[in-house]
Amino acid sequence: MPEAASIDAVDRAIIDSLQGGFPLCERPYAEVAGPLGISEDQLLERLQAMLDARVLTRFGPMFQVERMGGAFVLAAMRVPEADWQRVLEVVNAFPQVAHNYRRESDRNCDFNMWFVLATETADGIAAAVRSIEEASGLPVFPFPKLQEYFVEMKLAVRT
Amino acid sequence: MSGAPARSVDAIDRRLILATQSGLPLVARPYQQLAEQVGIAPQEVMARLARMLDSGVIRRIGAVPNHYAIGYTANGMSVWDVPDERIDELGARIGALDFVTHCYHRPRKLPEWPYNLFAMVHGTSRAEVQAKVAEIAALLGAACRAYDVLFSTSILKKTGLRIAG
Numbered sequence: 163m164p165e166a167a168s169i170d171a172v173d174r175a176i177i178d179s180l181q182g183g184f185p186l187c188e189r190p191y192a193e194v195a196g197p198l199g200i201s202e203d204q205l206l207e208r209l210q211a212m213l214d215a216r217v218l219t220r221f222g223p224m225f226q227v228e229r230m231g232g233a234f235v236l237a238a239m240r241v242p243e244a245d246w247q248r249v250l251e252v253v254n255a256f257p258q259v260a261h262n263y264r265r266e267s268d269r270n271c272d273f274n275m276w277f278v279l280a281t282e283t284a285d286g287i288a289a290a291v292r293s294i295e296e297a298s299g300l301p302v303f304p305f306p307k308l309q310e311y312f313v314e315m316k317l318a319v320r321t
Numbered sequence: 322m323s324g325a326p327a328r329s330v331d332a333i334d335r336r337l338i339l340a341t342q343s344g345l346p347l348v349a350r351p352y353q354q355l356a357e358q359v360g361i362a363p364q365e366v367m368a369r370l371a372r373m374l375d376s377g378v379i380r381r382i383g384a385v386p387n388h389y390a391i392g393y394t395a396n397g398m399s400v401w402d403v404p405d406e407r408i409d410e411l412g413a414r415i416g417a418l419d420f421v422t423h424c425y426h427r428p429r430k431l432p433e434w435p436y437n438l439f440a441m442v443h444g445t446s447r448a449e450v451q452a453k454v455a456e457i458a459a460l461l462g463a464a465c466r467a468y469d470v471l472f473s474t475s476i477l478k479k480t481g482l483r484i485a486g
Contacts, residue, residue: 311416
């Protein structure tokens with residue numbers, strides 16, 4: 163498993179304060195930096211450093227593709243170990259694949275590649291599934307959400 | 322500018338989305354930079370972002386931490402086979418647990434995949450995640466016919482949504 167990155171108390175405070183509600187004003191970084199006790203320049207430098215170090219995967223607006231008429235669907239594949247690298251390259255090459263995680267279970271579940279398909283139109287999902295199946299030669303199992311019971315990151319920084 | 326219906330993304334909004342989908346500019350006046358890129362006034366950039374926040378096209382403007390980097394080095398997708406007629410009641414209870422970040426009813430794919438309830442559990446170790454999963458199992462009791470926990474072992478790609486330019 164990857165190690166947690168080394169970040170300091172100021173970085174942690176920045177991450178916690180930037181979970182949402184980023185100001186819409188002329189100098190938003192200055193507004194956020196003030197209560198943190200750092201300067202606008204320091205905030206910008208630290209944000210850039212955390213993005214470079216991949217402590218942050220992104221900073222900016224988070225779009226909900228469903229509200230634009232698009233779709234966001236979890237899908238999985240059962241990829242034989244010997245074929246892993248080839249299939250990974252095939253799947254990741256699709257721009258519709260927004261996230262992709264390798265997963266394993268103690269019970270040897272063979273659904274080992276899990277990705278999220280994001281498309282601008284709802285029918286783009288079925289087309290993407292077909293294209294990935296054709297390109298990889300393996301079945302793709304889409305798991306569209308039928309009901310959402312809770313979706314909000316509610317994690318505090320733990321390092 | 323509030324109360325805009327969902328899906329009302331016009332050509333200028335689309336240019337703004339394209340300009341920000343890899344992130345907000347890390348400069349003192351990010352909205353001014355976007356305004357220059359898109360060819361509208363900075364006030365209009367802010368007004369359009371506010372409208373997209375109101376309508377839900379933008380969920381939030383903020384930082385997306387890498388779970389591993391902020392200490393959540395173990396992340397388990399717990400999957401459960403529960404009776405369809407009770408799934409909404411059980412899903413609501415599981416989703417309300419403070420260690421569950423996402424909880425969904427998703428379709429089974431029989432015979433390969435019997436599970437219909439997905440709950441994402443984050444922790445600082447696999448043992449911590451397993452202990453939380455055991456709490457879910459106890460809560461479900463006899464309603465749980467089978468379950469599994471899939472741990473992520475690596476992030477293979479994480480780019481977020483990309484719309485074509």
